[in-house]
Amino acid sequence: MTLLALLACGGPPAADSTPPVAEVEPVRFTALSDTRLLRRISLDLRGVLPSVAEYEQVEADPAALDTLRDTWMEDPLLEDRLVQMFAERWHTLIDGYDGNPYDFHYGWEQRYDFERSIGQEPLRLMAHVVSDDLPWSDIVTADYTMVNPMLAGMWPVEGYPTDGTGWQPATWTDDRPAAGVLTTNGLWWRYSTTTFNQNRARAAVIARLLVCEDLLTRPVSFAGSEELLEAEDTSTMVRSVPACLACHSTVEPLAAALFGFYLLEPASAYEMTRYHPEREGDGPIALSVEPAFFGTPVNGLAELGRVIAADERFSACAVETFAEGLLARETTLDDYAVTEALQDTFLAADLRVKPLLAAVTDLPEYRAGGITDAVVDAEADAPMTVRMVGAGLMRSLFHELSGGDWVQDGAIVLDDDKKGLRVLGGGVDGLFLLTPQQDPGMTWSLVAERAAQVTAQVIVRNELVADAPETDVLPGATLELATTDPAWADTVGDLHLHLFGARADAERMAAYTALFDALRAESGDEAAWTGLLVVMLRDPEFLVY
Amino acid sequence: MYALFVATVLSGCSPVDAQPDPDDGGGETAEETPLDYRDAAPQWTAEEAVAELEGVFALGWPSPTAARAVFQELMAFGDAECPGNDLTFINTLDGCFSESGYWYMGLGEFAWTSTERNTDGAAYLEDALRTINGDFEILTPDGREYTSGGLMEMVRSTYSDHTAALTNVRGSWQWTGSDEGWFMAGTSSDLRTGAQTGGGSESLSFNGSYGVDHTYAYFDQLVMSSTCDWQTNGGVVTLRQDDASTTVLTFADDCSGCATVTWDGEDLGVACADWSAYGPVILAATMGVR
Structure with a gap:
């Protein structure tokens, strides 16, 4: 603390002063093993497990961990993983919008693809900015959006290749301003407005997501509530009653800038x-206030994006977003020193996110596997030294292992609630459940069990029965391989390392062998491999990281 | 607590450190914030601005009667199964093909009403044309598309000595098979056009927002009158530039057709236009014919 105080005031201590005795920060965390940490980083950045070779690389040289992390920053899977992470905060991946597939000549069987395409649009733009190492400010200034083939056919955009696949940049053709996510249809389809609300809720969303100012948490005095209740025109009252002004002096000017999206x-x-440029002028008329962002006048969305990007809170909010995403918890004032240092890193990197991600993964808390006695009881629940594999990660993990997705009526079960189990699996539906489940529960356990069963069956049938592997989870194995064959132990030992990020000890291997032999004796070869895999994929050590 | 401690430490520094830096831009008021985010500039000269607006009039004027005529024309290609009858469709949210190959989707219906009214001793006939439902898509087999999302309304009051009509074109409308520029390009608007005839004069007034063919305007009581040989006679039109800033045309109320043009308070000069050819055409479109 003393050291911090001196640094804060600037300048070294006078030469004749007594050297300060720096207080030693107590060690609060026990570190994860290098391989378990590698697993955590891989899951956080890519949503998949490290390969056996990568684990072995780190076992041989722990310094390889940082090298691998930096390599994974360039992995295309980073973009997919960031979309998952952003979805938990931006809440755009909902089931159901005012528009439906029929409106665009799609059938109901494409409902899932339709909804996820729309909801992912703003998230993909942000993920693209990160993965292409562009300044984070581009998310509010970009003159393009990201579309997949479905959106390329729905939105008024150009530039998407005729035979293109996947998510690629495209530019709008309807004269909407260059303001990145602020001009994505996906964001405003999710956050629609009404004739009474007139973009006010959207304004609050911008404040919450981009500068981390949650206007809904501001204290409101109801001292003037009688006056409000009796007023015929509450729109005028909220601009004059002091209790209302606390929020509405911010909300109304920001809402006034959004009328190009007013329907x-x-x-x-x-x-x-479509965007409606001619309605931009309706905002100041409807709300009786000129567009502005926290007091700074703006002339529409393009300027709004630039003003937000220049706001100090924008970079601080980005730090909060990524720190909370990787630390799996909310940051608080107690984290001020850490987030301040992260922000310095972020600013020094010209708002590029990858150095920020790296800095977060360097934090002792991120690398922690447990807490020490130095952590007082009141703080003990805060650090997430063990994170739960929720629906999103479960999906990408099982996709990696089985080479496919668990699909029901065209919907990926772990990413949907109309036909799936996303919420039951600990996920966020964007409307009612807004934060991911942090602790294991009954439904999560049941979803994980069924996902493990489906995945194990697919792996065994593809790799060992049909001999048509799309994956290589069981290298060197055959259906008939005996547990007495050294190759069996090699395969299962490597599988354990792959799945858990740790070597199986002799006791564990003995348990695997006994289980496998018992299943084989009772139900045959396929059941033995499937059963073994199910047990491993349901293991709590696999379902946390 | 820690944050409070840090704040205390910081505020405990030297008095110089504690003073706010007037150049740090940290304030929230407009005066203190540098406007380097603003790089807008005038897009048009005064003459160009007037020409831009004239381009809007040259595309023809949105008309509920025109929109309804096309609707009727295209409904004639439906059948008993799709969309169900030749006046309205409401059970086609997921779309259907008629036997003739036309596609109908959404909700669509126009309705005419004629009502004898008497207000304050003045008797008149009120003819009204309105969309009951205006959220539809009709596709022709040759690829033309009629799409709507909004309201079309025309209310015409015929008195013994004069007629007054008001049209309201609201939302998005497009018919790619139209020979009228506004309809073919598609319009997005909340535009009210008033028309008066009788007593030896005719006049038009324009209010509201109007977007067509990449031009976006807001009309505030722009007036054209036969007594001015259909030149403009007062009113303000705001044109949106590509950078979203606006150019304002303030028309003189002297029948000159001239406007003072400004951008962000900067005077760009005066420009004049001869729009006399448009007035009678817009008047006819606004009055409507059943």
Whole structure:
């Protein structure tokens, strides 16, 4: 603390002063093993497990961990993983919008793809900015969006290749301003407005997501509530009653900048799909206030994006977003020193996110596997030294292992709630459940069990029965391989390392062998391999990281 | 607690450190914030601005009667199964093909009403054309598309000595098979056009927002009148530039057709236009014909 105080005031101590005695920060965390840490980083950055070779690389040289981490920053899977992470905060991956697949000549069987395409649009733009190592400010200034083939056919955009696949940049053709996510349809389809609300809720969303100012948490005095209740025109009252002004002096000017997305026929896909530049001027008329962002006048969305990017809170909010995403918990004022240092890193990197991600993964808390006695009881629950594999990660993990997705009626079960189990699996539906489940529960356990069963069956059938592997989870194995064959122990030992990020000890291997032999004796070869895999994939050590 | 401690430490520094830096831009008021985020500039000269607006009039004027005429024309290609009858469709949220190969989807219906009214001793006939439902898509087999998301309304009051009509074109409308520029390009608007005839004069007034063919305007009581040979006679039109800033045309109320043009308070000069050809055409479109 003394050292911090001196640094804060600037300048070294006078030469004749007594050297300060720096207080030693107590060690609060026990470190994860290098391989378990490698697993955590891989899951956080890519959503998949390290390979056996990568584990062995770190076993041989722990310094390889940072090298691998930096390599994974360039992995295309980073973009997918960031989309998962952003979805938990931006809440755009909902089941159901005012527009539906029919509006765009798609059948109901494409409902899932339709909804996820729309919801991912703003998230993909942000993930693209990160993965392409662009300044984070581009998320509010970019003159393009990200579309997949479905959106390329739905949105008024150009530049998507005729035979293109996947998510790629495209530019708008309807004269909407260059303001990155602020001008994505996906964001405003999720956060629609009404004739009474007039973009106010959208304004609050911008404040919450981009500068981390949650206006809904501001204290409100109801001292003038009688006056409000009796007022015929509450729109005017909220601009004059002091208790209301605390929020509405911010909300109304920001809402006034958003009328290009204001719909005159709310459920019309034709209206919803296009930006309406001629309505930009309606905001100041409807709300009786000129557009502004926390006091800075703006002339529409393009300027709004630039003003937000220049706001100090924008970079601080980015730090909060990524720190909370990787630490799996909310940051608080107690984290001020850490987030301040992270922000310095972020600013020094010209708002590029990858150095920030690296800095977070360097934090002792990120690398912790447990807490020490130095952590007082009141703080003990804060650090997430063990994170739960929720629905999103479960999906990408099982996709990696089985080479496919668990699908029901066209929907990926772990990423959908109409036909799936996303919420039951600990995920966020974006409407009612807004934070991911942090602790194991009954439904999560049941979903994990069923996902493990499906995945194990697919692996065994593809790799060992049909001999048509899309994956290589069981290298060197055959259906008939005996537990007495050294190759069996090699395969299962490597599988354990791959799945858990740790070597199986003799006791564990003996248990695996006994289980496998018992299953084989009772139900045959396929059941033995499947059963063994199910047990491993349901193991709590596999389902946490 | 820690944050409080840090704040205390910081505030405990030298008095110089504790003073706010007037140049740090940290304030929230407009005066203190540098406007380097603003790089807008005038897009048009005064003459160019007037020409831009004239381009809007040259595309023809949105008309509920025109929108309804196309609707009727295209509904004639439906059948008993799709969309169900030739006046309205409401059970086609997921779309259907008629036997003739036309596609109908959404909700669509126009309705005419005629009502004898008497207000304050003045008797008049009120003819009204309105969309009951205006959220639809009709596709022709040759690829033309009629799409709507909004309201079309025309209310015409015929008195013994004069007629007044008001149209309201609201939302998004497009018919790619139209020979009228506004309809073919598609319009997004909340535009009210008033028309008056009788007593030896005719006039038009324009209010609201109007977007067509990449031009976006807001009309505030722009007036054209036959007594001015259909030149403009007062009113303000705001044109949106590509950078989203606005150019304002303030028309003189002297029948000159001239406007003072400004951008962000900067005077760009005066420009004049002869729009006399448009007035009678817009008047006819606004009055409507059943």
